[in-house]
Each structure stands twice: as structure tokens, then as C-alpha cells.
Amino acid sequence: MTAVSPRSALSNYTRPARTRSSRLRWRIERRAQPLNLGLFRFGAVFLGILLSLAVAPLFTSASASTLYSSMWSGTLGTTTGLENVLTIAIPLVLCGLAASIPYRLQLWNVGIDGQIYMGAWAASGISYHLTNQRSFIIIPIMLLAAMVAGGLWILIPTLARVFLGVSEVITTFLMNFVALGWLMYWATGPWYAPSAAGGVFAIAIPTQADLGLLNVHNVVVNWGILIALSLPLVFWAANRYSRWGYEITMIGASEKAGRYAGMNVKRTLITTMLIGGALGGLAGALNLMGTNYQLTPGVTNNTGFNGLIIAVLAGANEIGVLVLGLVYSVLLSAGDAIQVVGGSADMVFAVIGVTLIFGTFGEAYARLHLVRTRPPEVPATKPVDAA
Amino acid sequence: MNDTLLVASIASAISSSTAVLIAATGELLVEKTGVYNIALEGVMLVGALAGFLADLATGSWLLGLLVAAFAGGLFALLYGVITVLFRTDLIVVGVALILVAEGITSTLGTSHVGQSAKSVIPIWNVPILSHIPFLGPAIFRQSIVTYIAMLLPVGAAYLLNRTRHGLNMKAIGENPDAADTSGISVIGWRLFYTTVGGAFAGIGGAVITLGIVKDWVSDVTAGEGWIAFAVVFFSGWQPGWIIVGAYFFGSLSVLGDVGQALGWPIPSEFFTILPYLGTVLVMILRAWLQRRRGAVSWPAALGLPFYRG
């Protein structure tokens, strides 16, 4: 961008025509046919995990064998570990769906944490008015309240996006903080319950609202796991075989074509986002009713963000969300386990971060390639110009 | 509210807005070229720790700030290389890098938790002006960094609107193909400004550890990075509004503390969420008011990866 005379500009880019070799240059270009995206994404994440496992001992005081054995027993090696994995998976998979369904329409639901808060808040709040009801009444009502709250929470960003074009990335994201503030107000104010353990906790929900436990081969998890395992399949099937799924596929690929076909694009965008919000709220309720039993800011623990990342890495494929969600849960559970033997939680986060970046690289590799110019086969025969 | 409290509040609001102001101005430049740095919070954290450690090692806050700028710039460059050069997904990489930043800074800083900064950014009483009753103590007894921070958006405005380079920069963010055809290196300048933005954010982080909070804890930035990010959107990508946004949000947090101290019936959380809620509402309002224009208010290519041809 500096002033350059024509002659010197030319001389930057020319050399006598007789030379054979041309300067080798590299450039990143899109591939004409992308490679199998799913394969590369998963493969890259897998590779990232292996690498992290390999270097993990370097970052902790424990020996490698202690580390690996504690990881194993903390995840798949023992029933406790397995239970931990599945318990983590419940909200995580739901958050993955909460992000992946809007993502099919290229909409970003970055506000899942906020929807979790609002869902848990609504479920808590309504439970306080139903303390005398039986389980089969109180539980569905709470779940419903949570889904409605989650949906309402995403409504304003959605309407702003659909009618005014305001980026939903920013608006949904900012609403997370608003939701946290809202929850903190209630948990430290009107619903405050002093807790011996310290930390912010609200009044506990009635015991009838606790989700019961399932026992399969001695593995005991709350039955929210059924919801978490089945919803991805349900949505996958709906996407493939239902009219709604067809419309989402077409509109997601081309909004213009959707309009052209007479589809109500705006309505589809809105309902899809609302479903995402409702799923986020549901995740919050399940967390509340299955694990924490009390409303607390810790009800999310960044699960919403993790869900979003899972959704993007899975390419919005619901089965991919399920699989990747379970893998992620194993990772997080392993992270919990190694803290006992000297690993730090923060390093776990860092490792997860690196793994994710691997995943995006994998996808980039499938989409792009390095292009190199080759020297010409026949030397130019034009006479060299007197420079 | 009595006078001393009001004066102290205003002074506090101004100084605590400094970090956000610096980081937001940097991010404005980045976004004008079409990239948004979601990892801003992570960059500030990196700068906060780097500056703190340098300060401890050398006893100089100035060196601390410089090291913070360097560290922040480097970290942001990493983000830039991964997203701009390799065309990966901005949001995933940004969030991932924040996790990495949190992990690393927390680990490296564990031995320093609670420790105070050795040399803090000094307050400078502006001669004459600082003696004006009421206004003096409120506004003219800040650190030199704060005063420079106020000038940064002015500089940015000048750069963007009055210089040839600023025009070229904006072109990258609006229509990278057009800039590319005109011989401007899209990838090169995007990486450059991502780094610059990172340097700014790094300095902002160090301002927190060396000037505002003056010590280190693992989450010392406490969301200021996110506020800075929100301020850029709040401002409609206009430097003047960055100043308004940064000070407005800074005042809100101070108001929250003041309100609690005075026992106002408004819960402090209200002030905590107001910046975020405010940004959402302002964005919606702006979009609604400008709905008839032929062009959008944000840099048209914001967030889109660049491929030639």
C-alpha cells in the first residue's frame, strides 16, 4: 500500500522469461469436493483426545499409571464412573440438541446457559407452589414450565433476528448474563436457603419432584437419561422423514428457495429457535431435578457452551450430537477423576479447548487444501527483454 | 448521597471503565476489518497475568503493560491464524481458546493468588484542573493510562475516517473481494489488526491487575472482556459510541456497589445485568430505526471467512 512506481511494481513480479523454475507459492483454497466432513471432524477430535491423554502426565504431579487408572475408573471402568458419565451426559446431550436444531437453519443458539438458568428457575419456582402434589403431577408441570421459560427466553433474540436481522449470536449470548443475574437475585434473595456447605443455593424443590433412579445392571442413573438418549433419535427421524424436517432441510440450504416454495420461512425460523430454547430449559430442569435438587448458579457449568460446540462439531447431525456428547461426557468425567490424584480442573479445560481446536482443524482440512503452483513443463522461448 | 461519595463514585467509574475502553477500541478495529474476536475475555486474562508477572519480576508497571500487550497480541494472533488463515469456525475456536486461556492462566497463577501487584499504575493529579471543586477530584485525578484511554477512540475515529489506510481497512470489512482486487492484503491486515486488538485487550487486562484490582485471582477479569465485546456491538461500530458505552457500563457497576452501600431497594444484580440487557435493546432499536437504509449497520463481511474468487 505504499506508493510504487509502475516499473518497480513490475520488477517485483517479473523475471526473465527464460528461467525454468517459477517461485513456488502456496495458497489455501477450497477443495472442489470437500472430503467427508464428519469423518475428519470426529477423527480430529479423537486424535486430539489421544494426544491430550499422552501428554497429560506431564502436567500433573501424579505418575502416568495413576493418572490413567484413575481416568479409567472414573469413567468407563467402574459403575460409579459410568454413572458419572451418564449423569453429565444428560444435560450435555440436550444442550447439544438445543444448539444443533437451530444450527440446521444456520441459526446460532449461544444462549443455552441462559435458557438452562431460566428453565431451572421456572421449574423451581413452580415447584414451590405444588409442594402438596404427587410426583406424576408435579414433574411434568415442572418440565413443561422449564421448556416454556427456555422458549420465552430465546424469543426476543429470535424475533429481532427474523424481523430486523439482528445477529442472534450476540443477543442470545448477552441474555446469558441477564439470566444469571436474574437467577442470582432469586437465589440470594426471596428463595435464599442458608447452606452449610457454602455457595449459593435456593430452597430445595419438593422431594416428589426428584427424578427417580433407574437401575440397569447395577448402573444407577436418574431416568432423565432416557430423555437424553431418545430425543436425539426422535429429532433425527423427524428431520429425515417428516414434513417439518424436509422444510428445515430446504430452508436451511436456501431461504430463498423456501420462500419460493411457499414455505413460511419466518415461522419455521421462529419455531426452530423456540424448540432450541425449550430444550435448553429442559436441560436446566433435568439438572435441577436429577442432580442438584436446589436452584444454584452452578446448575450449568458452561454446559450450554459445550453443547454449542458439540453441535457445530457434529455438523448439526443429531446422532453425531449424541455420540459426541457421550464422548465429551467421558472427557469431563475423566477430568473430575484426575483432580483427586493431582490434576487440576483448569488444565482439564485447557485440554478440552485444545481438543476442540483439533476438531475445527480436522474440518478445515476436509474443506480446504494447500495449492502449489508447479513450474511450467516447457521453458518459454521468448527472448529476454533488456531489463 | 453526599458529595464525597458521589465524587468517589464518579472517579471510580471512570477508572474502572478504562480496561473496557481500551479493549473495546481494539476490538472495534478488529471488527472493522471483518473479524470478531470472541476470545476477547481470554486475551484480557492472558494480558492480565502476563502484566502482573512482569510487574512482579521487574517492579515496573510500565514494563508490565508492555509485556501484557505483547502477550495479548500473541494470543490473539494465535486466534487469528487459526480462524482467519485456516478458515475455521470463529465461535468454536474462540470459546475453545477462552477455555485454554482460563486453564493456563489459572495454573500459572496459582502460586500468586491474592498477591498484590508490586508496582501499581500511579494516579496523576492534573495540575490546576484537579483542584477544581468537585469536578477536580472526580475527573482529574486518574492515572495517565486512563487519560490515554480516552484518546484512543478519537485516534481510532481519525484513522478510520480521515486516512487512506482507514478507508482500506474498512473496505476489507465491508467487501473483502473489492479490497483484494484493489491490491489490499485481506488476510494480512486481518491478522495484523487481530494482533493489535489483542495487544489492546492485553493492556486492558493488565490495567485491571495493575491499576484497578491491583492483585491476582484466577478470574480477575470477571467478564470485562465480554463487556468490552458487547460495547462494540452497542456502539454500532462508531468510535464515539464506544466511549459512551464503556463509561456507561462502567458507571452501572459502580452504581450497583453504591446502591448496595446505601441500601437502595434496587438489587445489585439489576445493575450487573443492565449492560447486557442494554446492549440487546440498543441493537434492536438501532436495527429498527435503520431498517429502511440500503446497507447494514455492521461491517458487511463481519465473521465471514475470505476466499479469493
Added chain:
Amino acid sequence: MSIADEQGDALALRGIEKRFGELVAVKKLTLSFKRGEVHALLGENGAGKSTLMNVAAGFLTPDEGEIEVGGRSISFGSPRASLAAGIGMVHQHFRLVEKFTVAENLAIGANDVGSVSTPLQLVKRARALAEKFDVDIDPTSPIWALSEGEKQRVEILRTLSRGARVLILDEPTAVLTPDEAERLCRNLRGMAAEGTTVIFISHKLNEVMSVADRISVMRHGALLETRHRRDCTIATLSKMMFEEHEASDERLRHQQRASGDEVLTVSHLSSRDDRDVPALRNVSFVVRQREIVGVVGVAGNGQKELEQLVTGDHRPDEGSIAIDGVEIHGIRSALRAGLAYIPEDRKGTGLVPSQSIWRNAILRNYLEEPINRRGLIRGRHARSFASELVARVELSTNDTATLVHQLSGGNAQKLLAGRELEQRRRIVIAVNPTQGLDIKAADAVRKALSEACDNDLAILLISADLDEALGLADRILVLYEGQITGEFTAEQADRNHIGMLMGGAKQ
């Protein structure tokens, strides 16, 4: 920038090869351009003309080959390098910043703008440039407020002001009025006279014959021949461009049809475009069953708005549109009333390229039995419907799982037309249906339209190509600046007269 002391051709391309995956778009092509000539690059769709010129201008990296300017080899791969060497290209889609003014766009990346400058200085500089290169522009206008022709002028001016000595234009007259096109041609000849090499890509034989010094014909990625204009006639050029068939008789003589009842009634339609400029003024006409009505005009005279209104995409400010007497007010009501629509933007609107053929095929009837039952799409029925469609239009492939983006432009259009021209429809809106198609595909589409009309459909043809309309329409309406300025039946249609009306003559 003077390269008068350089020897040799202004631009030489040697052994250029460019591949996109499996497809070889340009095959080891060698071609040179002389200084100060107007050189036309001719060829049908897909011949590789744009690809070749994008390589020359640095927008694409060739897989093999060399580029030489004035005898010196140039390294590949960036528009910057090519522009520095004096090669500039103006594309069909302009590379302008919508938000900026004309003056600001001219200043992007320019060397002669001061490091610090006020908007006023930029405007002054813009005016000086406009005068120097004899291009008419308004420096203070933002780009989003300009017409396509004005934007093109800005783009050309920008390229010239950067010192381009070789100016490449890709289908430049596609968006111009006949007046503007003529003016452009004069400008081009003027530039050539001053030593600039002008290369323009076109498929319009008339234009090429009137402006070019030399003409190169490309076919399937290879150079067929380069001739001087004096050694060519339209007929010979046409033969060179297209292979198996003899130079197609573009005027597919249509049969006389007895038209039936009114199907589409457009009454007193008035509307403003996105810039709040009146785009249509009191337009009224009817289309009857078994009749093809062609609305001709140069792009930018209200066709886009007419297309949007008639298909229900937008609401008119005044007036109404009715199908079979029932007023329509939106896409869904139009579709229910029997509207079919072959849009100009076939792969962007009419079809979804990233999806399979069968999913695209059922776009119109995915809500009906037997494809849809109780909210579920039944794959088997959908696929068999698609197979029938594919067979009927003689698509190049019969695998309905093929993704649409893998189809050629011609095949995609055949698929689209086949889907829309279905018997149950009442009125078909076809916009530039044969644009950019090779002769075989264009003939197939024309035939499909004609047959559909014989089968009781009514067709509204909106076209910027007068020959296309003359070949198909029973009646021709001329649209100029939002008004119908002329109406002709097929017998009355006089090409010259209509052309003049399209350009704004008042009779």
C-alpha cells in the same frame, strides 16, 4: 503507466490449464493479445472464457502455464500482481463496497491518495479521474443507490485509474440499456485507440461483430480459432461456436394457437423498488390460456419488480393481480391459484443445489398425497415421482440421489422447467429461461414451454433477450422505465422497432 518501450504482445497466455477437481475448465490454452486492439472472446456457456480471463487477471491460479506481459513472465495468483502488471478485470458481479460512496470506492488501495484526506478531497479526485477517462459518474452517491449500469461505470473507472493497460470485461452489456451498451462500445474503441488492450467476453454475435478487431472462439476449454473481424460473418462465428447442429435457427417458429380465457390479469400495477424509486407505473395486461406473452426490455426497467409482484413475492403499492379472476396477495395464495414460476436465479431460488434431485423435484407437491401422508414424507413415492420427472425431461442422469449442484446449467434448467410446467398449473412465469444455456438445452426448454402452452397453460415470459421472446411469444409487450410502451402480435413484431422501444424511443 507507459509500457511503450516493452516489446511483444500486450498480454500472452501460454499453456494455461485450470482444473476444478475432475473438470478441466481450460485445456493447455495459448493465446496472445496485441496492444491497442479490441479482442472478443466468444463461446457458449461453459466454454471456459471466464475461467481463462480470471486466470489472466490473477483471480485464479492456473495448474499449469505462464502469463507474459510485454515479454516478461509474471508470477501467478493475485489480482494485485496482475494489476501491478497492468491487467485489470471487470466482472459481472461488481466488487464495490455498497456502503461507500463512488469517490471512496475509487480511492480504495489507490497510491495517489494522500495518507490523510478529507471526503471532499476524495470527491475532487474522483471528478478528475472521471474526466480523464471520460466516464460519467456522481462521486458523492453511495453505491447501494446506483443502477447496475452506473455501478459498472464506477467499476471500469476504478480499474482504469489503477493503471490497467489490459482491460478485461466479462459480459459487460448484460446489464446495460442499448444506449448504454452503445456508449460503452464507443468508449472501448476509444480506449483501444489510445493503446489500451480491451478484451471482452461475450456470447452476443452482433455486438462482437460491431466492436472487435479480432475474435477468438473457445469451445469446451480449448481455443478453436482466432480471426480478424473482417474474415468473419455472424453465420461463420455461430458455426464455430456450436458443434453438432447447424447454427440453430433461434427463432423457433411457433404454431398459431387459439387462445382461451383470461388467466392472469394485471391491472394498474404500480410499485416502488427498494430505493423508493417508482419501478412500475400503471402496468396492465392479460395473459390468456394457450398464449405466450413476452414482456421484453433491458434489465432494470421494472422487470425485477414485475417478476416479484406477479409471483406474489411483493405487494404492489397500487393495482392488483388476479389469477382466474381471484386476486392474489402473497406467494401462497398465488401457488394455490395455480402459479408456476421458473425464476432467473435457477440455482439460488428455484432449486436447492446442495440437495438431491428428488428433494428438489417434490418442492411443489411435498404436501400432497401420495408423497405426504400425515406429516411424513414418504421416500419411495417421492423418488418415483422424481424418476418420472427426470425421464420426461431427458436429464443427463437418472439417479435421483444426485445433488443438483453437480448438474450442468442446462440440465438444472430442464429439471426446473419440467417441474414447473406441469399440467395442473394455470400460469407459468418464466424469466430469462434460456439465458446462459447451450443450444441443445435452450431448445429443449423452448420446446417444453411451447408444448406446455399447447396443453392449455398460459405463459408469461419476461425476457431481456429479444430473440428469445421473438422466438416464443404470441404477443410482445415492451417494458421501458416501468411502463408498457408498445404491444405487438407475432406477425407485427419488427425487431428494429421493438429494439428502439426497448431503448426508450417514444413511438
